[in-house]
Each structure stands twice: as C-alpha cells, then as structure tokens.
Amino acid sequence: MGTKNNVTEFVLFGLFQSRELQHVCFVVFSLFHMLTLLGNLMVIITINASKTLHAPMYFFLSHLSFADMCYPSATTPKMITDTFVEHKTISFNGCMTQLFSAHFFGGTEIFLLTAMAYDRYVAICRPLHYITIMDRRKCGLLAGASWVAGFFHSILQTLLTVQLPFCGPNEIDNFFCDVHPLLKLACADTYVVGLIVMANSGILSLVCFIILIVSYVVILLNLKSRSSEGRRKALSTCGSHIITVILVLVPPMFMYIRPSTTLAADKLVILFNIVMPPLLNPLIYTLRNNEVKNAMRKVFRIKGNSGEK
Numbered sequence: 001m002g003t004k005n006n007v008t009e010f011v012l013f014g015l016f017q018s019r020e021l022q023h024v025c026f027v028v029f030s031l032f033h034m035l036t037l038l039g040n041l042m043v044i045i046t047i048n049a050s051k052t053l054h055a056p057m058y059f060f061l062s063h064l065s066f067a068d069m070c071y072p073s074a075t076t077p078k079m080i081t082d083t084f085v086e087h088k089t090i091s092f093n094g095c096m097t098q099l100f101s102a103h104f105f106g107g108t109e110i111f112l113l114t115a116m117a118y119d120r121y122v123a124i125c126r127p128l129h130y131i132t133i134m135d136r137r138k139c140g141l142l143a144g145a146s147w148v149a150g151f152f153h154s155i156l157q158t159l160l161t162v163q164l165p166f167c168g169p170n171e172i173d174n175f176f177c178d179v180h181p182l183l184k185l186a187c188a189d190t191y192v193v194g195l196i197v198m199a200n201s202g203i204l205s206l207v208c209f210i211i212l213i214v215s216y217v218v219i220l221l222n223l224k225s226r227s228s229e230g231r232r233k234a235l236s237t238c239g240s241h242i243i244t245v246i247l248v249l250v251p252p253m254f255m256y257i258r259p260s261t262t263l264a265a266d267k268l269v270i271l272f273n274i275v276m277p278p279l280l281n282p283l284i285y286t287l288r289n290n291e292v293k294n295a296m297r298k299v300f301r302i303k304g305n306s307g308e309k
Contacts, residue, residue: 007166007185010095012088013173014079015267026083032279033076039282040065042296050295056134057123057237058292060116061285063143067109067150068278074101075176075274082175092166095177100158102176102274103201106252108150109277110208113245115142117215120241124234125222156200160193174267183260194260202257209249216242240284247277 015025043065047058075098082088090098119142122133161179167187174181179197183190216238223231251273255266286292 005092005165005167007092007168007170009089009091009170010177010185011171012082012090012175012177013171014082014088014175015271022083026080029076029080029275032275033072033080036072036275036279037069040069040278042300043282043286043292046292046296046299049299053291053295056119056139057116059139060112060119060143063146064109064112064116064281067105067112068281071102071105071109072274072278074098074105079175090177095182096158096162098177099161099179099182100154102178103157104150104154106150106273107153107204108147109248110205110252111146111149112143113241113248114208114212115146116241117212117245118142120238121215121219124219124238153200153204157197160196164188164190164193173262175271178270180255180260180262180266184262190260198256198259201252202255205249205252206257209245209253212245212249213242216245236288240288243284244277244281247280248273 014022016022044062047053047062047065078090078098119134119139123130126133157179161182164183164186165188166182166185169185172181172185179201183194183197219234219238223234251269254269255273286296
C-alpha cells in the first residue's frame with residue numbers, strides 16, 4: 001500500500017506578503033495581461049484577415065501568438081485575483097490542471113520557435129527549394145507536431161506529479177503550482193522523478209536552445225552571399241527570432257536544468273517567463289516587420305506614415 005494522499009488543496013504564498021505590493025501587482029499584471037491578450041489577438045486577426053501575409057513564417061507566428069495568449073492565461077488570472085485574498089488556496093485538481101496547462105502552452109511555444117527557425121533556415125539557405133519544402137502540408141505538420149510535442153511534454157510532467165503522495169504539508173511558496181515546489185511537498189523519495197523532470201524540461205530546453213542558436217549561426221554565415229538589402233531584411237527577421245528565443249528559453253533552463261530544488265529567485269524568473277515573452281512578442285514581430293505593420297494598418301484601418309517599403 002502506498003502513502004495515502006490527504007491533501008485536497010494547496011496554499012499559495014503568492015509573490016509578496018505586503019498588502020501594498022499585492023495591490024501594485026494587481027494593477028501592473030492586470031494591465032500586462034490585458035495588453036498580452038489584445039496584442040496577440042491583433043496579430044492573429046491581422047495574419048488571418050490580410051491578403052498579403054500568407055508566408056509560412058506568418059502561419060507559425062499566428063500559432064505562436066495563440067500559444068502566447070494561452071500560456072499566461074493558465075496562471076496570471078489566478079495570481080491577479082489572489083491579490084485580494086488573504087488565504088490563497090487552490091484545489092488539488094485545480095493545481096494539477098494549472099501545472100498541465102502552463103507546461104503544455106509553454107512547451108508548445110518552444111517547439112513552435114524551433115519550427116520557425118527551420119522555416120527561416122530553409123528560406124535563407126535553400127531559397128530555390130523553399131516553396132516546395134515549406135508547402136501548406138509541411139507547415140501544417142510542423143505546427144501540429146509542435147502542439148502534440150507540447151502535450152506529451154506536459155502530460156508526462158503532470159502524470160509524474162499527480163501520482164505522488166501528498167500526506168501533510170500543503171504550502172507552496174509560489175504564485176502557481178509548478179513541479180519543483182510540488183515535489184518538495186511529496187511524502188516520498190522524488191529523486192528519480194526529479195531527474196525525469198530535469199530531462200523533460202531542463203535538458204529539453206537546453207537542446208532546443210542549442211539547436212536554435214546553431215541554426216541561426218548557420219543562417220548568418222549564409223548571408224555573406226546575399227545583397228545588402230537581402231542581408232538587412234534577413235537580419236531583421238532573424239534578430240526578432242533570436243530575441244524571442246533568449247526570452248523564452250533562458251528562464252526554463254535556469255529553472256529546470258538543475259535537480260529538484262527551489263531557489264529564492266525562482267518566483268521572479270518564472271514570472272518573467274510567463275509574463276514578458278507573450279507581452280513582448282507582438283511588439284518584437286511587428287515593430288521590426290514592415291509587412292506586418294502595413295497589413296495591421298489595413299486590417300484595423302490605422303492611419304500612419306506609410307513611407308516604408
């Protein structure tokens with residue numbers, strides 16, 4: 001017989017204990033979350049309504065924007081509402097749902113970035129074969145594979161956690177249910193589970209990061225033979241992707257590439273990962289891309305200086 005699970009809910013400590021700081025968090029993160037949803041929704045509507053944004057890159061960007069809407073929505077609304085509550089609790093089932101959702105959309109985001117890097121590699125390194133390689137079917141398969149891979153990554157993380165016995169302590173020093181704090185509360189030896197989590201999250205993030213950086217190095221080396229205009233356009237696009245890769249992948253590498261331990265900085269690092277990339281991605285991919293900016297002006301009838309080419 002295994003140890004009985006006596007825990008029906010968990011107590012979340014949240015970001016700060018100070019009531020004043022919690023009120024500041026309510027205002028700041030409510031604004032950030034609203035801007036995240038509006039910004040990414042505008043990108044999705046623009047890509048689907050525009051007659052010019054049919055390239056594979058924009059197809060993947062629409063999927064990334066959808067993931068960026070869902071990823072913070074798994075945790076931020078609960079964090080915002082908890083700023084008004086003295087005793088912050090979440091049910092056991094709600095905790096596991098939150099864990100699954102956060103890792104599902106966060107993992108899918110990483111795999112979509114990998115698919116986008118492959119698209120840029122083919123576009124720049126094999127331009128004559130780009131249309132045949134990156135056809136509609138291949139793009140659909142890559143996007144679908146990203147969502148499926150995100151699901152398997154998350155379901156493994158969740159199944160490893162939900163089968164653990166929780167027989168006593170139920171206080172989580174975080175603003176949402178993440179795997180490391182939960183492993184710390186389990187009434188069992190979690191060494192093996194911690195190693196699997198490290199491989200499933202930390203090593204996976206590191207491998208994707210290395211693949212992405214190597215692919216962009218190869219792309220940059222191939223730009224030597226391009227015209228100055230071609231180099232400028234490719235560098236602008238790749239620069240946006242590299243910024244996003246760093247924002248998305250560095251925090252999970254810090255969080256999960258070590259054994260199952262919690263550090264004081266973990267809350268702020270994971271908060272940055274959940275809030276900032278989804279908030280900044282619409283700006284990164286629109287401000288540096290004239291095609292998207294012009295399409296957005298036409299779709300939303302925004303008047304502005306249309307002097308860009």
